[in-house]
Amino acid sequence: MSIGVIAVIATFEVIHWQRRHSELAFQAELILRRSVAVATEVRSSLRTVPRLKTEPCSPEDLKALRLLVERSAFIVEIGRTKDNRILCDSDGIVPNGGILGPADRITSRGTKVWLRVPLRGDWRLVVSAAEANDVVIFTRPTAADDLFRSLGDAVAAVVPPRLATAYASSKHSDQLTGAAYTPVVDRWFEQNIHQCRDGFDLCVVVSEPAQMGFSRLSLGEKLALLCGGALLGRIAQGFIGTWLTSRRTLYRRLKRAIDRNQITVHYQPLVRLDDRVVVGFETLARWPLPNGDHVSPDVFIPLAERTGLLPALTEFVIDRALCDMSGLLSERPDLYVSINIAVQSLLSEELLTVLKLYCDAYGVERSRIVLEITERETGDVKLIGDAVGRLRAAGFRIFLDDFGAGYSSLAYLATLPIDTIKLDKLFSNSVGTSLVGSLVLDEILHMMSTLNLSVVFEGIETEEQATALGAIAPGAMGQGWLFGRPVPIGDLPTSPSV
Numbered sequence: 279m280s281i282g283v284i285a286v287i288a289t290f291e292v293i294h295w296q297r298r299h300s301e302l303a304f305q306a307e308l309i310l311r312r313s314v315a316v317a318t319e320v321r322s323s324l325r326t327v328p329r330l331k332t333e334p335c336s337p338e339d340l341k342a343l344r345l346l347v348e349r350s351a352f353i354v355e356i357g358r359t360k361d362n363r364i365l366c367d368s369d370g371i372v373p374n375g376g377i378l379g380p381a382d383r384i385t386s387r388g389t390k391v392w393l394r395v396p397l398r399g400d401w402r403l404v405v406s407a408a409e410a411n412d413v414v415i416f417t418r419p420t421a422a423d424d425l426f427r428s429l430g431d432a433v434a435a436v437v438p439p440r441l442a443t444a445y446a447s448s449k450h451s452d453q454l455t456g457a458a459y460t461p462v463v464d465r466w467f468e469q470n471i472h473q474c475r476d477g478f479d480l481c482v483v484v485s486e487p488a489q490m491g492f493s494r495l496s497l498g499e500k501l502a503l504l505c506g507g508a509l510l511g512r513i514a515q516g517f518i519g520t521w522l523t524s525r526r527t528l529y530r531r532l533k534r535a536i537d538r539n540q541i542t543v544h545y546q547p548l549v550r551l552d553d554r555v556v557v558g559f560e561t562l563a564r565w566p567l568p569n570g571d572h573v574s575p576d577v578f579i580p581l582a583e584r585t586g587l588l589p590a591l592t593e594f595v596i597d598r599a600l601c602d603m604s605g606l607l608s609e610r611p612d613l614y615v616s617i618n619i620a621v622q623s624l625l626s627e628e629l630l631t632v633l634k635l636y637c638d639a640y641g642v643e644r645s646r647i648v649l650e651i652t653e654r655e656t657g658d659v660k661l662i663g664d665a666v667g668r669l670r671a672a673g674f675r676i677f678l679d680d681f682g683a684g685y686s687s688l689a690y691l692a693t694l695p696i697d698t699i700k701l702d703k704l705f706s707n708s709v710g711t712s713l714v715g716s717l718v719l720d721e722i723l724h725m726m727s728t729l730n731l732s733v734v735f736e737g738i739e740t741e742e743q744a745t746a747l748g749a750i751a752p753g754a755m756g757q758g759w760l761f762g763r764p765v766p767i768g769d770l771p772t773s774p775s776v
């Protein structure tokens with residue numbers, strides 16, 4: 279009888295273990311993806327900088343380095359090195375040459391890596407560094423912090439493959455220190471998971487403190503549990519394990535989230551800079567995690583694109599945005615709602631049908647819908663131009679998103695029938711500074727006015743930025759945390775201006 283009870287307990291332990299394991303494997307995959315994104319950016323800059331035609335550390339060279347820094351998502355500084363000394367960084371010459379010191383590790387491609395170093399000797403700015411070809415790249419060590427926070431009481435380490443197995447089998451936190459992103463936790467760990475990415479010297483190890491009831495049982499109870507529960511537990515593990523494994527992959531989780539309406543949308547206001555009147559709202563998709571955090575759209579939109587889930591996701595967002603906003607749009611005829619459309623969706627035949635369908639269903643005029651396309655995603659400009667032309671002819675408005683963050687801006691500007699350009703936040707960040715964004719802003723604004731295009735500045739965070747941008751670009755619009763963070767429909771401000 280007692281063996282039966284213990285067997286049931288064992289079964290529940292196995293279920294719990296499998297569930298938690300599945301959750302941690304998912305989190306590990308997200309951390310790995312972010313780490314690969316950082317490594318890709320570093321690798322690409324380590325190749326690009328040596329090919330620059332500029333004299334190292336000359337004013338033109340520093341300008342080119344600054345431009346690369348501004349265009350990066352994760353890189354905070356780039357420097358030129360010689361014999362382990364930093365000669366200059368994009369901000370200027372480093373006085374007396376900064377010494378890099380011994381590297382924490384060297385990758386299989388020969389790149390030296392430092393996990394934590396002070397930027398320009400200032401320990402208040404701790405960064406990670408990678409050096410090869412007489413170039414050093416500094417990145418934020420906190421690039422994946424949001425994902426690490428969502429691990430709860432588990433810990434993660436980003437380590438090279440040769441260490442991953444050792445870490446995965448380690449049992450105590452002492453052995454987990456010294457790797458990137460590992461908090462020091464004085465507890466025992468179990469359920470180690472490790473995932474690596476081919477082509478990168480990167481593995482993620484996730485471990486959880488031991489806390490299950492099993493560890494608290496007496497020796498006699500454990501023996502009884504092992505004998506009586508092992509068989510049933512094993513059988514259950516077989517069934518449950520197969521079931522959970524089939525649901526474990528990111529693809530299935532995203533599909534499930536879409537199917538079960540677990541994706542949500544937030545809205546962020548766009549304002550006229552002159553008088554701060556709200557002119558529209560951008561729709562931003564969110565994938566909430568059970569702990570209250572959410573997976574960034576920068577992670578799950580590319581995943582949806584690769585796995586064929588994008589049409590369902592795009593339709594879901596269109597449906598939700600029009601349903602949420604139809605009331606506000608009919609009350610305020612001056613407002614629009616914008617929706618991000620990935621190039622893959624833009625090129626699909628269904629998009630126009632879906633848009634028309636939901637506009638009719640919710641009684642929303644097509645001219646009140648803005649479709650934001652991102653020029654960062656290069657593609658066949660002719661095909662994209664045709665698709666944009668069709669949507670515009672059907673009455674929808676088109677904004678070109680993140681202008682300046684990509685590489686094909688001019689080709690797009692010359693050919694696409696667009697209404698408005700959204701300037702990447704690098705321009706808002708650079709206003710009033712000597713950064714390259716600020717230097718080229720006048721020329722870009724002149725070009726926009728020649729082409730009769732309206733301008734939205736993205737990423738405005740301070741009053742100084744808003745005032746300065748409003749002064750140099752009268753009539754421009756702005757978007758950013760200063761005017762409002764992205765929030766669910768119920769939390770939108772009711773006032774027509776901010």
Ligand SMILES: Nc1nc2c(ncn2[C@@H]2O[C@@H]3COP(=O)(O)O[C@H]4[C@@H](O)[C@H](n5cnc6c(=O)[nH]c(N)nc65)O[C@@H]4COP(=O)(O)O[C@H]3[C@H]2O)c(=O)[nH]1
Nearest residue numbers: 562563575576579595618619620737738739757758759764
């Ligand atoms: N640092 C800073 N950031 C600010 C500020 N104001 C807004 N942001 C963030 O900047 C991003 C603006 O959206 P985006 O450029 O279209 O960039 C979007 C968009 O390209 C894509 N995305 C979001 N939702 C969808 C969707 O439903 N479909 C598609 N295809 N893409 C989407 O994911 C990107 C990232 O979205 P989010 O993480 O929500 O990030 C949003 C927003 O939260 C600010 O003042 N400072």
